[in-house]
Amino acid sequence: MEVIKVHHPLVEAQVPEGPVVVAMGFFDGVHRGHQAVIARAKEEAVRRHVPLAVLTYDKLPGIVYQRYDEGVHYLTTIEKKLALLDKLGCDLVYLVDFTAKLGGLTPVEFVNQYLVKMHAVAVVAGFDHTYGPKDVATMQRLPEYAGGQFDVITVEKQESEKQKISSSRIRHLIDEGRVTTANEMLGYRxxxxxxxxxxxxxxxxxxxxxxxxxxxxxxxxxxxxxxxxxxxxxxxxxxxxxxxxxxxxxxxxxxxxxxxxxxxxxxxxxxxxxxxxxxxxxxxxxxxxxxxxxxxxxxxxxxxxxxxxxxxxxxxxxxx
CATH class of the missing domain: 2.40.30.30 (Riboflavin kinase-like)
Structure with missing residues (x-):
């Protein structure tokens, strides 16, 4: 698996030639919900005979927008996240340094400066993934911003015991010591x-x-x-x-x-x-x-x- 580290803006010289399917997400924990996104993206990549690329970030995007008085603690370090993505069959990872300049892009700017520049033929993400301001940079509106330049595939909510599987939920479980339940949502220990x-x-x-x-x-x-x-x-x-x-x-x-x-x-x-x-x-x-x-x-x-x-x-x- 190739890892390309990006500090905004993405430079065309960094981008390999040829089309890719792109899976988007922060993927902290690479839990069962994330695994469903990667699996769907892998399926699409195989069907189209192109590599699977992942667009993810080196730090929690919220750092740019808010304070974390207790510090920032991850379910997976960058190294572990990359190891998991490799095991799930990803061919290429764009590891983007999330900064205020990146976070300030409009949805259309993000699409053109990242997804289009990566030669995406299809983009896959979870139903609640955002790539900018939460009120407008939604998966529902991504086809509008894409303007037919690539297909958009949304993966629906994944649940465990009738609760949404999410990184925030798993973090809360770890904080409470409920590691058995957290493991079930992660899909590994x-x-x-x-x-x-x-x-x-x-x-x-x-x-x-x-x-x-x-x-x-x-x-x-x-x-x-x-x-x-x-x-x-x-x-x-x-x-x-x-x-x-x-x-x-x-x-x-x-x-x-x-x-x-x-x-x-x-x-x-x-x-x-x-x-x-x-x-x-x-x-x-x-x-x-x-x-x-x-x-x-x-x-x-x-x-x-x-x-x-x-x-x-x-x-x-x-x-x-």
């Missing part, structure tokens, strides 16, 4: 990445040594609590359980941490780049009166996690 760093080393004194993961600040971390996870380090996957929280029992940590206890694992992995796959939330963070109560709960968490790991559903680990 949610993952985050990080580096193993030194922590307080409290876990090893109670028989539960943990890997302290410094996570990518651009990624969305599940809510405080204890989770069953899979953990990838040095090319291998291991089962375990992760605590997202503040070590409230010992009262020594004012910062949120991710600490992962791995089953049947004893290697020194400080400094390693790792991936955490979030399977299920077991419970919230609890402040215990003493170490005995904490250890008893951790032993139960391990039993529960091992059962979950033995009975994994058929969702793929799509980044493997």
């Amino acid at each position: 949610y993952q985050t990445s990080g580096i193993v760093v030194h922590g307080l080393a409290r876990g090893r004194t109670i028989g539960f040594p943990t890997a302290n993961v410094a996570w990518n600040p651009l990624e969305r971390i599940p809510a405080v609590g204890v989770y069953t996870v899979r953990f990838k380090v040095d090319g291998h996957w291991y089962g375990g359980m992760a605590s997202v929280g503040y070590n409230v029992t010992f009262g020594q940590n004012k910062h949120k941490t991710i600490e992962v206890y791995l089953f049947d694992f004893h290697d020194n992995i400080y400094g390693e780049h790792v991936t955490v796959t979030w399977l299920k939330r077991l419970r919230g963070e609890v402040k215990f009166n003493g170490v005995e109560g904490l250890v008893a709960q951790l032993k139960q968490d391990q039993v529960d996690s091992m059962t979950i790991l033995e009975d994994l559903a058929a969702l793929p680990d799509i980044f493997d």
Whole structure:
């Protein structure tokens, strides 16, 4: 898959020759709704015997228009988004740097400066996709702006449990710790990445040594609590359980941490780049009166996690 990085304006020299089908979207998470768009676009590209190109952006377009006081945290980093698009059979990705100048284009300007310049013979997007001001840059009006220069294909709403599958909905689920439901909407198991760093080393004194993961600040971390996870380090996957929280029992940590206890694992992995796959939330963070109560709960968490790991559903680990 070829990736073309674009800073507005798109330069004709960047555009490969020949017609393409273009799928448009920000595609944060590349969830089941996005997958439906890509699949429909791929079908159209195959039918027309042309490559499938994706038009997407390097950052959330809303950054140009509004404040995010809590920071911006994605379901997929650029690297993971591109990896997913590659797995879905995309031939070419235009990764556009979303700036105020790009966001200021009228719908007709956007069509002519991007879609037409890309040699689109068909453009595919979700029913609620916009490419400019939300009141006018709609999929319903795209044929009007296209003026017959390309076909427009709109993919209807995709649902899970009678709810629309959307990136915003999945972000909310992750924020609540409802990773099982989020995984169903994603169509794969949610993952985050990080580096193993030194922590307080409290876990090893109670028989539960943990890997302290410094996570990518651009990624969305599940809510405080204890989770069953899979953990990838040095090319291998291991089962375990992760605590997202503040070590409230010992009262020594004012910062949120991710600490992962791995089953049947004893290697020194400080400094390693790792991936955490979030399977299920077991419970919230609890402040215990003493170490005995904490250890008893951790032993139960391990039993529960091992059962979950033995009975994994058929969702793929799509980044493997």
